[in-house]
Amino acid sequence: MTTLQLKNIVKRYKSxxxxxxxxxDVADGERLVLFGPSGAGKTVLLRLVAGVVDPxxxxxxIGGADMTDVDAEYRGxxxxxxxxxxxxxxxxxxxxxxxxxxxxxxxxxxxAGVGKVAKLLxxxxxxxxxPKALSNGQKQRTALARALVGSPPLLLLDDxxxxxxxxxxxxxxxxxxxxxxxxxxxVIYVTQDYKEAMALGDRIAVMFEGRIRQIGTPADIYNTPAxxxxxxxxxxxxxxxxxxxxxxxxxxxxxxxxxxxxxxxxFGPEIVGKACVLGIRPESIAFTDASAPGAxxxxxxxxxxxxxxxxxxxxxxRRREILVSRPAGTPGPQTGPAHLAVNSRATxxxxxxxxxxxxxxxxxxxxxxxxx
Amino acid sequence: MxxxxxxxxxxxxxxxxxxxxxxxxxxxxxxxxxxxxIPFFSAVLYSFQRxxxxxxWARQFNWGxxxxxFFTDPGFWNTLRVxxxxxxxxxxxxxxxxxxxxxxxxxxSTVNNFISIMLLLPLMTAPALxxxxxxxxxxxxxxxxxxxxxxxxxENFRWASSPDTALLTVVLVDIWVYTPFIMILLLAGLRSLxxxxxxxxxxxxxPRTFVFFRITxxxxxxxxxxxxxxxxxxSIQQFDIIYAMTQGGPGDTLTVFQVEAxxxxxxSTNVGRxxxxxxxxxxxxxxxxxxxxxxxLRLRERARGEA
Amino acid sequence: METMSPLERxxxxxxxxxxxxxxxxxxxWIFLMSFQTNETILRIPPSVVFTPTLDNYAALITGKLQTxxxxxxxxFMRNLGNSVFLSVVxxxxxxxxxxxxAYAFARHKFKGSEDIAFTxxxxxxxxxxxxxxxxxxxxxxxxxxNTYFGLIWVxxxxxxxxxxxxxxxxxEDISADVEYAYRIAGHSxxxxxxxxxxxxxGPGIAAAGLLAFIFAWNNFVFALVLASADKQxxxxxxxxxxxxxxxxxGQIAAAIVLxxxxxxxxxxxxxxxxxxxxxxxxxxx
Numbered sequence: 001m002t003t004l005q006l007k008n009i010v011k012r013y014k015s016x017x018x019x020x021x022x023x024x025d026v027a028d029g030e031r032l033v034l035f036g037p038s039g040a041g042k043t044v045l046l047r048l049v050a051g052v053v054d055p056x057x058x059x060x061x062i063g064g065a066d067m068t069d070v071d072a073e074y075r076g077x078x079x080x081x082x083x084x085x086x087x088x089x090x091x092x093x094x095x096x097x098x099x100x101x102x103x104x105x106x107x108x109x110x111x112a113g114v115g116k117v118a119k120l121l122x123x124x125x126x127x128x129x130x131p132k133a134l135s136n137g138q139k140q141r142t143a144l145a146r147a148l149v150g151s152p153p154l155l156l157l158d159d160x161x162x163x164x165x166x167x168x169x170x171x172x173x174x175x176x177x178x179x180x181x182x183x184x185x186x187v188i189y190v191t192q193d194y195k196e197a198m199a200l201g202d203r204i205a206v207m208f209e210g211r212i213r214q215i216g217t218p219a220d221i222y223n224t225p226a227x228x229x230x231x232x233x234x235x236x237x238x239x240x241x242x243x244x245x246x247x248x249x250x251x252x253x254x255x256x257x258x259x260x261x262x263x264x265x266x267f268g269p270e271i272v273g274k275a276c277v278l279g280i281r282p283e284s285i286a287f288t289d290a291s292a293p294g295a296x297x298x299x300x301x302x303x304x305x306x307x308x309x310x311x312x313x314x315x316x317x318r319r320r321e322i323l324v325s326r327p328a329g330t331p332g333p334q335t336g337p338a339h340l341a342v343n344s345r346a347t348x349x350x351x352x353x354x355x356x357x358x359x360x361x362x363x364x365x366x367x368x369x370x371x372x
Numbered sequence: 373m374x375x376x377x378x379x380x381x382x383x384x385x386x387x388x389x390x391x392x393x394x395x396x397x398x399x400x401x402x403x404x405x406x407x408x409x410i411p412f413f414s415a416v417l418y419s420f421q422r423x424x425x426x427x428x429w430a431r432q433f434n435w436g437x438x439x440x441x442f443f444t445d446p447g448f449w450n451t452l453r454v455x456x457x458x459x460x461x462x463x464x465x466x467x468x469x470x471x472x473x474x475x476x477x478x479x480x481s482t483v484n485n486f487i488s489i490m491l492l493l494p495l496m497t498a499p500a501l502x503x504x505x506x507x508x509x510x511x512x513x514x515x516x517x518x519x520x521x522x523x524x525x526x527e528n529f530r531w532a533s534s535p536d537t538a539l540l541t542v543v544l545v546d547i548w549v550y551t552p553f554i555m556i557l558l559l560a561g562l563r564s565l566x567x568x569x570x571x572x573x574x575x576x577x578x579p580r581t582f583v584f585f586r587i588t589x590x591x592x593x594x595x596x597x598x599x600x601x602x603x604x605x606x607s608i609q610q611f612d613i614i615y616a617m618t619q620g621g622p623g624d625t626l627t628v629f630q631v632e633a634x635x636x637x638x639x640s641t642n643v644g645r646x647x648x649x650x651x652x653x654x655x656x657x658x659x660x661x662x663x664x665x666x667x668x669l670r671l672r673e674r675a676r677g678e679a
Numbered sequence: 680m681e682t683m684s685p686l687e688r689x690x691x692x693x694x695x696x697x698x699x700x701x702x703x704x705x706x707x708w709i710f711l712m713s714f715q716t717n718e719t720i721l722r723i724p725p726s727v728v729f730t731p732t733l734d735n736y737a738a739l740i741t742g743k744l745q746t747x748x749x750x751x752x753x754x755f756m757r758n759l760g761n762s763v764f765l766s767v768v769x770x771x772x773x774x775x776x777x778x779x780x781a782y783a784f785a786r787h788k789f790k791g792s793e794d795i796a797f798t799x800x801x802x803x804x805x806x807x808x809x810x811x812x813x814x815x816x817x818x819x820x821x822x823x824x825n826t827y828f829g830l831i832w833v834x835x836x837x838x839x840x841x842x843x844x845x846x847x848x849x850x851e852d853i854s855a856d857v858e859y860a861y862r863i864a865g866h867s868x869x870x871x872x873x874x875x876x877x878x879x880x881g882p883g884i885a886a887a888g889l890l891a892f893i894f895a896w897n898n899f900v901f902a903l904v905l906a907s908a909d910k911q912x913x914x915x916x917x918x919x920x921x922x923x924x925x926x927x928x929g930q931i932a933a934a935i936v937l938x939x940x941x942x943x944x945x946x947x948x949x950x951x952x953x954x955x956x957x958x959x960x961x962x963x964x
Contacts, residue, residue, distance in 0.1 A: 102865030498897035
């Protein structure tokens with residue numbers, strides 16, 4: 001286990017800034033997931049930590065020691081690559097052993113180390129094969145074994161499940177947390193899959209355009225995404241985002257959907273008339289009776305099954321789309337008019353201008369302060 | 373498990389070696405070639421001197437006189453004419469033949485692949501030795517080609533020995549050696565073209581001449597350009613075939629740039645004129661090579677991208 | 680593509696036959712000639728019916744040529760030895776110098792790397808005599824005239840650009856991640872170069888070496904200008920041999936066969952890589 005600190009890292013390729021004044025602290029033994037769309041700079045960041053790419057500015061500290069100028073082979077990190085990066089001319093055994101041979105360990109120690117990790121990853125029966133003869137899943141496990149075998153205190157995993165099929169990805173998603181916990185290493189895990197991020201991360205750092213835009217626990221990120229963009233990336237089906245202009249009501253601000261008022265708890269007059277985006281997660285909406293208070297009338301357009309959920313596309317009176325999800329197998333309207341109940345506590349309000357989340361608590365306390 | 377290199381115990385000062393490493397790796401190769409650059413500058417210097425090996429005492433700068441003399445020197449104009457004629461004729465004929473053969477061999481089959489491999493053999497024959505082979509075949513006494521010529525009524529066809537047919541003979545040798553070069557480049561190009569446009573055209577019953585001129589040829593253009601420029605660069609500098617066949621003769625029939633420069637240097641020992649000729653040739657090839665490299669890079673990138 | 684009509688098939692067949700005859704005939708004919716005595720060579724009309732003899736090869740190998748005027752010493756085997764020595768050593772040196780440089784150009788985009796790489800490439804296209812003629816004088820001063828060392832140095836002009844640009848392409852084809860993975864596993868750049876880059880680029884390096892060998896072997900003008908009889912390779916030697924032996928056509932043919940056989944054999948062996956090599960990596964076969 002070790003700590004990792006990145007201080008004001010800048011990396012440019014030609015005129016393009018790939019990492020823009022990026023700082024990050026990873027605690028001892030923490031599992032941090034770097035999440036973001038492709039091109040966000042995640043892979044460059046990992047390579048920079050590994051020491052195969054040099055930053056233009058800033059420092060990389062591993063275990064408190066400045067490693068910025070230290071070559072990759074002295075950094076003591078383990079890394080698994082998205083494309084596996086196996087050595088095509090070596091057997092799986094030699095691929096894995098490569099992380100031990102550099103330390104001039106004895107043959108027996110190497111064989112024992114490789115055997116142990118291979119058994120753990122269930123590839124002990126294919127160790128004599130060359131990468132060409134391995135299945136995709138076996139390749140991925142070999143790459144992982146190579147990263148793990150030296151018990152590096154810092155483990156960098158670059159989207160290791162990206163290039164494997166869905167079934168294997170599912171299996172590995174269950175298996176990896178146990179495996180990583182057993183390693184006891186500090187882990188940085190890169191992924192583009194929000195479910196993987198939520199399943200594996202102690203914390204998630206969300207990256208776009210060379211910056212970390214939000215960092216927090218999976219629950220934090222899911223429940224209070226700092227930006228519209230982040231809200232959009234987490235959750236399947238995607239969060240409903242509706243342009244709204246809050247109005248003043250007797251008990252705080254509200255917005256209208258299909259002519260029905262939806263209260264915005266905690267928000268007051270400061271947001272009235274401001275262009276906002278209302279975010280409602282599809283699972284925070286349920287079908288209800290027309291008679292229920294605050295029921296929003298909609299028209300059901302289509303229904304799609306999605307894994308363990310059923311997703312319904314509905315249209316408001318102004319023909320705005322709202323997705324509703326419910327557990328598969330539960331009853332719901334198939335077509336025609338219906339009514340929705342929105343859990344107003346689970347709504348998110350973003351400033352349309354800058355895309356930032358507006359937090360009622362801050363505003364409320366500010367209002368209280370003004371009142372005092 | 374085995375102990376781990378502790379972070380922070382790593383040796384320092386690696387940044388420097390990381391920066392210098394590529395220079396260290398490429399320096400030896402560079403140094404070897406730098407030595408060769410010095411004679412190049414000497415040649416530039418010589419070209420501005422009156423310099424005859426037979427009269428070393430009379431060596432002095434005459435500035436552009438060597439070049440100015442060329443304007444009134446029929447020998448120079450002959451060199452320029454023969455060089456351009458040789459390069460033009462060989463490249464055009466080789467391009468047409470090479471393209472034709474490539475099209476014949478386009479379809480992948482055992483026979484076609486075998487033929488395309490056999491056609492590499494002339495290309496891999498030393499041009500000087502190829503010239504000797506043809507010299508034996510065109511020998512007026514027993515040469516098989518002279519015999520063939522007599523069969524079609526060309527008695528006493530003298531091939532390279534006659535000023536009328538010397539150029540034809542060396543062009544023939546050049547074609548024999550270098551057509552395969554164009555052929556294999558264009559064949560590789562043809563075989564790398566996407567198949568969909570051709571399948572679509574065949575389905576629509578588009579006439580084949582139309583397909584050739586409107587689809588094949590435009591798509592093949594980068595390959596044709598690269599191959600042509602490559603050959604042009606070599607052909608304008610041809611020395612081996614001509615020197616081995618006729619040493620520039622008969623008379624001054626085949627005194628192309630490099631042959632003329634060689635003869636000037638070693639036979640008439642006129643170093644100044646020889647150097648000036650080579651500088652002019654260099655200027656031509658330098659211009660051509662700039663165009664060539666641009667095309668070549670584009671093609672190279674494409675090949676690497678597909679890898 | 681469309682199916683061919685019988686007429687088209689026939690025309691194509693005829694065209695291909697003509698092509699094969701044109702390009703193969705000289706090699707076959709010289710080969711046949713090398714097994715004939717002057718007597719059968721000089722027959723008119725020529726014929727392919729003859730009793731083969733190995734006398735021509737025997738004369739070349741023993742270095743003794745029996746003529747009507749007596750015994751003539753011929754140094755052809757020495758030329759052949761020179762060709763082997765010059766080509767092998769030149770390619771070895773070029774590989775030693777060129778492979779690390781190619782690696783540097785492929786992996787490290789350092790300052791001026793492209794300029795240097797293109798300068799080296801430009802040697803391939805400059806008129807060789809431009810360098811060779813002044814070089815005769817430098818070599819005299821340096822005592823390198825007519826030495827193997829001097830020749831091998833100049834041969835680098837042929838071999839180095841070829842190896843540099845072909846091998847560079849093969850190094851570029853290796854995924855950088857594979858090398859990174861080895862570095863991260865704890866190996867130095869040199870170990871990575873030796874254990875990962877070299878083995879993976881191995882076939883390409885071998886092909887570039889073979890092609891450089893062929894080009895070195897086939898070179899004519901360098902040795903013509905810089906070497907005297909005892910250092911000359913076959914390309915120059917054969918020409919001198921023609922002048923010296925005069926009318927011993929069978930021996931000339933045998934000498935040509937011996938001179939072109941090594942490169943043709945290598946070309947057939949490495950044909951898979953020739954397309955890429957000949958275009959300096961611009962076209963893949």
